[in-house]
Structures are given as structure tokens and as C-alpha cells.
Amino acid sequence: MGGELPFPEVPHAVPPRDARALSKVFLRELAAREEGTAEHQYVRNTLVEMNMSLVVYAAGRFRSRGDEREDILQVGMIGLIKAIDRFDLSREVEFATFAVPYIVGEIKRFFRDSTWAVHVPRRLQEARVELAKATDELSARLGRAPRPSELAPVMDLSEDQVVEAQVAANGYHSTSLDARLAGDSEEEDAALADLIGQEDPALALFEEFHTLAPLVEALAPRDRLLLHLRFVEELTQTEIGERIGVSQMQVSRLLARSLDRLRDGMVEDVGGGREECAG
CATH class of the missing domain: 1.20.140.160 (PhyR, sigma-like (SL) domain)
Structure with a gap:
């Protein structure tokens, strides 16, 4: 690297205040390096390590999900890398201010795509998997959707437990209130939000x-x-x-x-x- 930059020996141990100042220097250097070269990759990796504290800070907003902390940090790192690759030096904005929304957005996308839309007990989360398998098996055999009474012996559950699992399975995915519901004509198309609830002025x-x-x-x-x-x-x-x-x-x-x-x-x-x- 020719000693042009003050590369820290342990980038992830750089204090946040120093990382903020060094990031400006490294982002300018990253823009000057040819993408795909070893030098470009080295500068990029150093930027990632120096700014890991931003990922930890953003992940702190989701501290209630303690059992998923490692997953959250890994996903947050993806957001940090995207922020580094998309940062525009011509914009008069601090890198941290630009990066945190990317990191938080990536974490929220992870929850949206890979977790339940609503919280349900773990036993029902596990039952959903068994329910899907049993439903597919019986549907193929019967040529129709199976009844709870038919699913119960296959899943080794009572009929009430099967019904509870079916209700809970509805919480795995949610529908946006902005989702369009098709009508008989284009004029009759409406969003779900137009059909439920009403605006509360309070x-x-x-x-x-x-x-x-x-x-x-x-x-x-x-x-x-x-x-x-x-x-x-x-x-x-x-x-x-x-x-x-x-x-x-x-x-x-x-x-x-x-x-x-x-x-x-x-x-x-x-x-x-x-x-x-x-x-």
C-alpha cells in the first residue's frame, strides 16, 4: 500500500470518534482505487471493520430479540457493506448518518422475510411445520383439503390442537394494508385498508x-x-x-x-x- 494511509493494526478496535474521522479518508481512497483490485478490497475491508460499532449500535434497537443477536449482527454487516459501496462522497453527509438507515433497513428486512409476522408460542411454530407436511400428504391422498379430524391422528394431536395450529399458521405471513384486492372491474379494485377500520381523529x-x-x-x-x-x-x-x-x-x-x-x-x-x- 506504500504507506499512504494510516491503516490501523486492529480496525475494529478503533474508537467510534476516530473511526468517523478515518472513514472520510478511507472512503476517498476507496473511490480512487480500481474496483476488483487487492488494494480496493483491502481498503473496503478496513472500512467495514472500523465501522462495526455502527452495526452494534443499530442492533441495540432490537435487543429484545436476544436469542437472534448473532443473526442480527450478521445481517447488519450486510447493510454496512451496502452503505460503503453506495456512499457518495459528493454528498455533504456523515458516513454514520448515511449507514445506520441501511443497517437498520437490512435488519428489518430480515425479520420481515424470515420470521413470524406476529408472536406465537414456540410449540405452535413447530406445529405449523408438521401441519404443512400432514396437509400436503393427506391432500394428495384424498384429492381435497383434509379436515381437522383427519389431520389429528396423523399429527398425533387432538382436533382442538390442530385447529389452534391452523389459526397460528395464519400469523406466519401478513398482508400489507396497501395490498390491492381485485374486483370485477378495474374501478372496483381497492386496497385492504379501504375496506377495514376507519380513521380515528383522536x-x-x-x-x-x-x-x-x-x-x-x-x-x-x-x-x-x-x-x-x-x-x-x-x-x-x-x-x-x-x-x-x-x-x-x-x-x-x-x-x-x-x-x-x-x-x-x-x-x-x-x-x-x-x-x-x-x-
Whole structure:
């Protein structure tokens, strides 16, 4: 390599802060090397090892699946390699910011393609395999779909257990709410989401209430009382003034101040959330 780059002896042991700075240098070098050469592969492998901490960080979001941690890390490494291969030096973005969504996306794709859509007990997961084998065998023999009473002796289960396994098997795959359901004509085609449930307007307010609650709690007791009297008891400003012994003008000014403070707090929270997502 001619000593052109500060290659670390143990790339995966490089601290994240140093890896961030070194990655910029190595990504420029990777772009300059001819793909397929030993030099290109060496720089690429070093980048992968230096940024393994990003995979560990992303995998931490799925820590509840402890029994699959090794699989998650391996899949995350695939996402990291894709990010390295697709990173564009001309974009003014940190590599870590670019790579983490690739890693997380690869992990989510792994769960989508290789795991159950909903959680079911392990005994039912195992029963699904036996159910599929028994169903295929009896279907070929009978020329029709077998009944639970016919499956039960083959699977060495009771009829109720066979039915339970059949219901659980439906959880292995899920259908997107955006999936198109064919109708008699092209105009009658509809998405599954169009046919089930309905929009709950209260859901749109949930996040705002969740953000607003601590802001209201941080107000002075008198300010909280004013908000309660105005928006819960729905008193007029004049009635509020008579209740607490101040003028209507003072009530108006105090309410305006509290509402401005809450509004500013909401804006800051939304802005902070966007910055965090971007990071």
C-alpha cells in the first residue's frame, strides 16, 4: 500500500470518534482505487471493520430479540457493506448518518422475510411445520383439503390442537394494508385498508398531547389554573378575573403568555426530534 494511509493494526478496535474521522479518508481512497483490485478490497475491508460499532449500535434497537443477536449482527454487516459501496462522497453527509438507515433497513428486512409476522408460542411454530407436511400428504391422498379430524391422528394431536395450529399458521405471513384486492372491474379494485377500520381523529392529537403535558406541568400553578378555568371549565376571561381577583386585561395577558410559552415548547420539541432523526 506504500504507506499512504494510516491503516490501523486492529480496525475494529478503533474508537467510534476516530473511526468517523478515518472513514472520510478511507472512503476517498476507496473511490480512487480500481474496483476488483487487492488494494480496493483491502481498503473496503478496513472500512467495514472500523465501522462495526455502527452495526452494534443499530442492533441495540432490537435487543429484545436476544436469542437472534448473532443473526442480527450478521445481517447488519450486510447493510454496512451496502452503505460503503453506495456512499457518495459528493454528498455533504456523515458516513454514520448515511449507514445506520441501511443497517437498520437490512435488519428489518430480515425479520420481515424470515420470521413470524406476529408472536406465537414456540410449540405452535413447530406445529405449523408438521401441519404443512400432514396437509400436503393427506391432500394428495384424498384429492381435497383434509379436515381437522383427519389431520389429528396423523399429527398425533387432538382436533382442538390442530385447529389452534391452523389459526397460528395464519400469523406466519401478513398482508400489507396497501395490498390491492381485485374486483370485477378495474374501478372496483381497492386496497385492504379501504375496506377495514376507519380513521380515528383522536390519534392525530395523541402525539401533541404527549408533548404538551410536561410543558403544562412546568408552568407556574397560577398559569395552570388559568388554563384550566379557560379551556376545561370554559369560563370567559371576565369570569376568570372575578374568580381569581384580577382584571380581564390581566387574564388576557397571562393567558397569552402561557400559550406562547407552550407553543414555543412544542416547536422546539418538533425541531429537536427532527435533528435527532437526522443524526
